[in-house]
Amino acid sequence: MAGDFQDELAFAHELADLADAVTLPAFHRGLDVETKEDGTPVTAADREAERVMRAAIRARFPGHAVLGEEDGLDGPEGAPTWILDPIDGTKNFITGMPVYGTLIALQVEGEGVVGVCSAPALGTRWDGVAGGGARQDGRPIRVSDVTRLAEAQVCFGGLNYFADRGLLGVVERLATQTGRQRGFGDFWQHCLVASGHVEAALEAAVSLWDLAAIQVIVEAAGGRFTSLAGERTASGGDTISSNGHLHEAALALVGDASTGA
Numbered sequence: 001m002a003g004d005f006q007d008e009l010a011f012a013h014e015l016a017d018l019a020d021a022v023t024l025p026a027f028h029r030g031l032d033v034e035t036k037e038d039g040t041p042v043t044a045a046d047r048e049a050e051r052v053m054r055a056a057i058r059a060r061f062p063g064h065a066v067l068g069e070e071d072g073l074d075g076p077e078g079a080p081t082w083i084l085d086p087i088d089g090t091k092n093f094i095t096g097m098p099v100y101g102t103l104i105a106l107q108v109e110g111e112g113v114v115g116v117c118s119a120p121a122l123g124t125r126w127d128g129v130a131g132g133g134a135r136q137d138g139r140p141i142r143v144s145d146v147t148r149l150a151e152a153q154v155c156f157g158g159l160n161y162f163a164d165r166g167l168l169g170v171v172e173r174l175a176t177q178t179g180r181q182r183g184f185g186d187f188w189q190h191c192l193v194a195s196g197h198v199e200a201a202l203e204a205a206v207s208l209w210d211l212a213a214i215q216v217i218v219e220a221a222g223g224r225f226t227s228l229a230g231e232r233t234a235s236g237g238d239t240i241s242s243n244g245h246l247h248e249a250a251l252a253l254v255g256d257a258s259t260g261a
Contacts, residue, residue, distance in 0.1 A: 005106070005129050008114045012104045015056055016118035016125065019102040020051040023087055024120040028096055041090050046070055049086035049102060058083050069209045080108045085209040088117075089186040098122050098202075103186045105212035105234075112234065115216030117187050128220030129137035133193055143223040143243035144196040147255075152246055153180040154210045157170050157203035165238075170228070173253045174202070190214040190241045194221035200242040200250050202228070208235040215241075228254050 026045040050068045059067050061082075065075025068084040075081065081203070082104065084119035087093050089100035098121035104115040118125045126141070128134035134141050135156050146152050154174050162168050175181050178200075184192065187210075194217045202212075211234035215225040222243040227236030230251050242250060 005113050007107045008106050009116070009127060009129055011060060011230070012106065012114050013117040013125075013127070014201050015053045015082075015104050016102055016116050018052045018056060018122040019086060019104075020118055022052060023093070023102065027093060027098075027100075027121050030095055033094055036225035040093060042070065043087070043090065043094065046087045046090060046094070050084055051170065053084055053086065053104070056176070061171070067209065070073070078109075080106060082106055083209050083212040085213075088210060089188075096225050099184070099186060099188050103187060103209065103213040105216060107212065112212055112216040112219075115213035115220065116222070117191055117217060119188070119191075122188075125218050126194060126238055128194070128217035130216060130220065134217050136191075136195055141195045141221050143218075143221050144199055144213040145194060145245070146199050146243060147245040148250050149174075149222075149256070150248055152199035153197075154179045154250075155180065155182050155184045155192065155201040156184040157183075157201075158205070161203070161205035167204055167228075170202070170204075170254050174200075174250065177253060186210075189215055190218055190225075193223055193241045193243060194218045196221075196243070199246060200240060202238075202240045202254075204228070204238050206237065206239055211235070211239055226251070 023045050024164045031043045050070045065079045065081040067073040085103040087104050093100040101119040104116045113130045116127045126136050192198035215234040218225045218241045224247040226239045
């Protein structure tokens with residue numbers, strides 16, 4: 001879905017500023033960490049960042065819905081929906097690793113139209129608009145032109161998630177047929193794809209709020225974004241982003257490894 005959406009993009013940056021003002025002062029500070037029902041950690045900064053963003057959305061767009069990692073979904077059914085991950089990479093945040101980010105997306109009729117990823121501890125931010133290009137810190141970005149897996153750099157999220165799903169063969173197959181491999185994980189690996197520094201990035205266990213903004217950014221930068229089964233979606237539970245040129249070749253290896261072929 002192409003459109004202007006510049007006002008919504010500007011507002012998403014305002015939301016990112018609000019979240020940064022919560023998370024960055026808390027980074028490298030003593031944190032009270034709780035464990036949610038799904039076994040993942042959460043801090044007061046996660047909850048407060050989502051709270052301030054939700055409040056701003058309600059004030060600016062009272063007819064919109066909001067889906068956040070911490071407080072779920074509220075708002076009218078079928079309305080434009082803001083999808084928030086207040087801190088993607090909470091475990092990094094807790095342990096003092098600067099690779100954490102706030103992810104903000106807007107979906108209209110189920111299609112992502114705006115995506116912002118702010119990484120304040122890294123001092124950088126990415127954004128994208130459907131049909132309108134992607135940027136890093138205001139500069140246009142584009143996926144790489146690499147077309148051969150043998151020359152590609154590929155990144156993976158947590159290997160334990162691949163192991164839990166019986167997909168370590170996917171990692172092994174891609175590791176032996178690509179030029180370079182790294183385990184950056186979380187939002188950063190996909191933003192590296194969008195910025196042209198990495199050719200593909202894979203994750204085996206992710207949620208919609210982890211991916212909605214990233215999908216918009218990667219696609220706006222000229223890349224492709226699908227589930228490991230090849231479906232164009234941010235809600236498939238797993239994902240592969242790429243520069244597009246070698247997406248089908250990577251998917252073929254994923255399929256072969258998944259089936260033991």
